[in-house]
Amino acid sequence: MYVPPRPSPEDDPHYAIRLGLTGALSVAAIPLMEPNMPTIMAALPAGLIAAQRKAFNPVLVIAAVVAVCILATLMAWVVNLLQPLPVIYAGAMWLVYFLGFGMILRTGAAPGMLLVIMAVLFSVVGMNGSAAVAMMRAEFFSASLVGLVVIPLAYALVPARTRQIHVAEPVPPGGDAVVGAAIRASVLMALTFWLYAVMPPSDIMLAIMAAMVLVFPTRQAVFFEAGQRMRATLYGSALAVAVVAVYPLSPKLPILLGLVFLAGLWVGTKVLYDPRPHMAYQNAYPAAMALIAGALSTQDLGQAVLSRVLLTLVGAFTAAYAVALLDSVTGWRERAGRGMQDGAAGDPAAPPEA
Numbered sequence: 001m002y003v004p005p006r007p008s009p010e011d012d013p014h015y016a017i018r019l020g021l022t023g024a025l026s027v028a029a030i031p032l033m034e035p036n037m038p039t040i041m042a043a044l045p046a047g048l049i050a051a052q053r054k055a056f057n058p059v060l061v062i063a064a065v066v067a068v069c070i071l072a073t074l075m076a077w078v079v080n081l082l083q084p085l086p087v088i089y090a091g092a093m094w095l096v097y098f099l100g101f102g103m104i105l106r107t108g109a110a111p112g113m114l115l116v117i118m119a120v121l122f123s124v125v126g127m128n129g130s131a132a133v134a135m136m137r138a139e140f141f142s143a144s145l146v147g148l149v150v151i152p153l154a155y156a157l158v159p160a161r162t163r164q165i166h167v168a169e170p171v172p173p174g175g176d177a178v179v180g181a182a183i184r185a186s187v188l189m190a191l192t193f194w195l196y197a198v199m200p201p202s203d204i205m206l207a208i209m210a211a212m213v214l215v216f217p218t219r220q221a222v223f224f225e226a227g228q229r230m231r232a233t234l235y236g237s238a239l240a241v242a243v244v245a246v247y248p249l250s251p252k253l254p255i256l257l258g259l260v261f262l263a264g265l266w267v268g269t270k271v272l273y274d275p276r277p278h279m280a281y282q283n284a285y286p287a288a289m290a291l292i293a294g295a296l297s298t299q300d301l302g303q304a305v306l307s308r309v310l311l312t313l314v315g316a317f318t319a320a321y322a323v324a325l326l327d328s329v330t331g332w333r334e335r336a337g338r339g340m341q342d343g344a345a346g347d348p349a350a351p352p353e354a
Contacts, residue, residue: 016268079126236287
């Protein structure tokens with residue numbers, strides 16, 4: 001799957017300031033919008049702007065927001081329609097997973113990832129009834145609206161130095177994408193069944209982390225991505241603990257916004273200059289935002305951090321081992337062209353696959 005390159009300090013020296021500003025503005029919108037699930041509103045704009053490179057691309061931002069709203073509407077409709085029919089419901093979710101992973105493995109582009117994530121979220125939340133599905137859909141609409149306002153505002157206040165628009169160049173990994181997508185859809189479906197049976201929707205991060213790991217087509221890239229997800233979770237948890245520990249000393253909204261801004265500034269600086277893989281830091285900020293928003297609403301921070309770390313560890317590495325085993329048995333990757341390379345494996349810090 002395509003992974004955005006590290007932002008260049010020459011092209012965008014104020015990337016870190018803009019990232020922190022976006023986080024602060026998103027948190028400031030929560031008391032105004034009063035969402036039922038503030039974690040989505042806090043994390044979505046931060047995740048979208050963290051992936052931006054070079055100059056502001058309004059088409060990309062609008063397309064991402066529209067895609068989130070459309071997929072939220074479609075998945076809510078599918079879940080409400082099929083949830084009374086368990087076998088058909090499970091089969092339909094597997095098919096959606098298969099289509100999403102197939103898009104990724106055939107093109108190397110990321111839209112399929114959004115399809116998989118939305119399918120996991122809505123399928124599990126749908127087990128709690130149509131009211132929970134309607135609430136989830138409304139939360140994504142509200143968060144998308146906030147992102148549509150906050151991201152252009154952040155770029156207007158802190159523009160990039162370059163005027164060049166970043167153009168993504170995903171490289172398809174090659175091989176038999178049908179077999180690879182079927183393997184990944186089946187592994188994710190097994191984890192989803194576990195969530196259906198024994199886990200509450202609050203622990204849905206297990207399936208989310210597994211889905212993010214499964215998009216990569218090579219064994220080395222899958223395990224590398226699992227490690228980066230674990231690092232991102234640890235960094236995000238540490239940031240959330242620091243913010244929530246300091247905030248009660250002076251529990252005022254400007255203090256909270258300043259702490260969130262400083263957290264984003266630290267993460268953005270690490271993305272720009274730290275020699276280690278930048279995606280762990282980039283993914284850490286939305287994770288921290290979700291934990292902070294949850295801790296300041298209804299969640300217990302200690303329990304949320306522990307759950308997130310353990311679920312990331314279990315979900316990511318269980319999925320990685322299962323996919324590595326099935327890939328080895330089927331050998332679908334051996335049909336890939338020798339010149340093909342996965343996006344994550346292209347990171348300088350990732351060792352080449354043996």
